[in-house]
Amino acid sequence: MAQAAHDAGTAPTEEQLSRAGLRLAVDGPVARITISRPERRNAMTGRTWTTLAHIGQTLPGDVRIVVIAGEGDIFSAGIDLGMFTPEGVDGERSIVTGLADGSADAAGLEEYIASLQEGFLWLRRPDLVTVAAVRGHAIGAGFQLALSCDLRVLADDASLCMKEPALGLVPDLTGTKPLVDIVGVHRATEICLTARRVGAHEARELGLAELVVGVDELPGAVDDLIQGLLATDRDAATATKDLLQRATGNTLEQQAEAERRAQIGRLTALAAGTAAGRR
Numbered sequence: 001m002a003q004a005a006h007d008a009g010t011a012p013t014e015e016q017l018s019r020a021g022l023r024l025a026v027d028g029p030v031a032r033i034t035i036s037r038p039e040r041r042n043a044m045t046g047r048t049w050t051t052l053a054h055i056g057q058t059l060p061g062d063v064r065i066v067v068i069a070g071e072g073d074i075f076s077a078g079i080d081l082g083m084f085t086p087e088g089v090d091g092e093r094s095i096v097t098g099l100a101d102g103s104a105d106a107a108g109l110e111e112y113i114a115s116l117q118e119g120f121l122w123l124r125r126p127d128l129v130t131v132a133a134v135r136g137h138a139i140g141a142g143f144q145l146a147l148s149c150d151l152r153v154l155a156d157d158a159s160l161c162m163k164e165p166a167l168g169l170v171p172d173l174t175g176t177k178p179l180v181d182i183v184g185v186h187r188a189t190e191i192c193l194t195a196r197r198v199g200a201h202e203a204r205e206l207g208l209a210e211l212v213v214g215v216d217e218l219p220g221a222v223d224d225l226i227q228g229l230l231a232t233d234r235d236a237a238t239a240t241k242d243l244l245q246r247a248t249g250n251t252l253e254q255q256a257e258a259e260r261r262a263q264i265g266r267l268t269a270l271a272a273g274t275a276a277g278r279r
């Protein structure tokens with residue numbers, strides 16, 4: 001998994017963000033990322049995802065919450081379909097470069113896809129809580145981006161669709177694991193292999209949304225959630241998210257041991273803080 005490289009390097013410039021179809025606003029502990037290519041229904045390119053990874057690597061260390069939303073009335077129409085044309089998008093490398101004439105090598109393509117996945121993987125970092133605020137369509141890569149976040153708040157017009165199999169592709173932007181973790185392999189199979197649209201209320205029933213609200217209430221609901229998340233101790237929140245992420249893969253005994261170790265870490269830190277306060 002992509003690990004934190006806090007405060008490492010320089011954040012993307014406004015020009016880099018703009019070319020990637022992204023906006024970034026950091027206000028204290030909260031970073032807001034907006035997918036912003038309204039003329040393409042917020043479709044994303046490889047550059048969008050490598051720039052997302054860049055954002056993750058260079059977030060200020062005091063950021064705790066990351067909110068991802070789409071510009072206007074749509075989250076994202078998924079990958080820019082121009083990425084599958086030989087010309088690519090805006091001078092950017094096409095995904096199919098060298099495949100038709102056999103000059104592409106599998107290792108190079110795998111490395112390229114891995115670089116795109118980095119844009120999604122960092123959203124699982126235990127020191128952050130990531131929130132997708134979804135209006136309208138979240139299709140393909142857009143759905144996978146929302147799935148990469150810890151929490152999903154949906155407007156009641158939201159519609160989730162794993163379109164990839166309908167286009168002859170597999171979902172490869174790290175979305176299959178969270179989807180299966182949330183809805184189970186059988187429902188995930190049905191959702192992916194029909195490529196149907198899952199509406200907001202069904203998403204809520206399936207656990208794909210923590211909250212569904214009216215379109216006009218979405219910004220306020222996200223702000224309320226942020227306030228709730230900021231009410232807990234940061235280090236405890238980080239340790240707790242880390243524990244929760246391990247729970248599915250652990251046996252009960254392993255998880256109980258992980259809880260003990262994490263708690264000893266917390267108690268030690270709290271005691272050191274109290275002792276420092278007394279000095």
Ligand code: ACO
Pocket residue numbers: 039040041043076077078079080081082137139140141142163164167
């Ligand atoms: N890639 C490139 N351009 C797109 C994309 C996309 N994924 N989605 C929409 N656009 C463009 C359209 O071509 C159109 O451009 P134009 O004005 O130059 O003709 C413009 O955005 C508006 O699109 P409309 O289809 O007119 O918008 P509408 O609101 O009717 O529909 C919807 C929105 C449902 C998102 C529709 O555009 C759509 O189905 N897009 C394709 C979705 C898709 O297949 N994504 C890939 C999934 S697989 C993956 O992400 C890995």
